[in-house]
Amino acid sequence: DTGVSQDPRHKITKRGQNVTFRCDPISEHNRLYWYRQTLGQGPEFLTYFQNEAQLEKSRLLSDRFSAERPKGSFSTLEIQRTEQGDSAMYLCASSLTEYTEAFFGQGTRLTVV
Amino acid sequence: RKEVEQDPGPFNVPEGATVAFNCTYSNSASQSFFWYRQDCRKEPKLLMSVYSSGNEDGRFTAQLNRASQYISLLIRDSKLSDSATYLCVVNHDYKLSFGAGTTVTVRA
Numbered sequence: 001d002t003g004v005s006q007d008p009r010h011k012i013t014k015r016g017q018n019v020t021f022r023c024d025p026i027s028e029h030n031r032l033y034w035y036r037q038t039l040g041q042g043p044e045f046l047t048y049f050q051n052e053a054q055l056e057k058s059r060l061l062s063d064r065f066s067a068e069r070p071k072g073s074f075s076t077l078e079i080q081r082t083e084q085g086d087s088a089m090y091l092c093a094s095s096l097t098e099y100t101e102a103f104f105g106q107g108t109r110l111t112v113v
Numbered sequence: 114r115k116e117v118e119q120d121p122g123p124f125n126v127p128e129g130a131t132v133a134f135n136c137t138y139s140n141s142a143s144q145s146f147f148w149y150r151q152d153c154r155k156e157p158k159l160l161m162s163v164y165s166s167g168n169e170d171g172r173f174t175a176q177l178n179r180a181s182q183y184i185s186l187l188i189r190d191s192k193l194s195d196s197a198t199y200l201c202v203v204n205h206d207y208k209l210s211f212g213a214g215t216t217v218t219v220r221a
Binding site: 033035040041042043044045048055056089091093098099100101102103104105106107 | 117144145147154155156157158159162200204206207208209210211212213214
């Protein structure tokens with residue numbers, strides 16, 4: 001399968017714990033995005049990378065959130081000291097260029113209890 | 114003002130009907146436009162790109178009006194399998210902004 005893959009698919013964690021999600025983009029795609037989606041809403045932009053450079057972070061991304069793409073391939077999104085409000089679907093997408101369509105992974109559904 | 118706004122619907126239509134809905138965007142410098150389809154609890158999937166001249170893909174037709182800053186999607190001869198949420202997506206400042214989605218339900 002050469003699409004975008006995300007791991008894990010589901011994560012249940014206790015409030016205050018740290019979690020880390022992984023995204024493997026389509027191999028030739030330079031651009032990688034992270035989005036968050038809650039029920040009834042469209043995906044909200046969190047951050048994006050051009051190769052290994054993180055070019056923009058949304059104001060939604062508090063200090064508890066950090067993302068990396070160390071070698072310009074896979075990316076990780078870490079949430080520290082999780083809160084119940086962090087419960088959402090975290091979506092990763094990749095695209096060939098900044099103008100072309102993005103392809104999404106199946107997402108990681110986070111539940112903070 | 115939200116960057117991308119959509120009529121949330123829902124649009125409930127019988128099989129075989131035509132349904133159309135719009136999306137407006139706020140940034141006149143937006144560079145590219147897309148429609149995505151999202152099924153319940155699944156990831157968004159690209160339906161079609163939207164070109165300035167308008168484009169068609171089977172039963173789906175997309176139009177772009179840059180002067181009025183809106184995009185439209187028309188679905189002809191609706192099928193039960195067209196039931197989904199349709200997300201309007203606009204690329205500006207080199208990232209994709211999503212609308213909240215328009216829900217379409219096609220009934221037998």
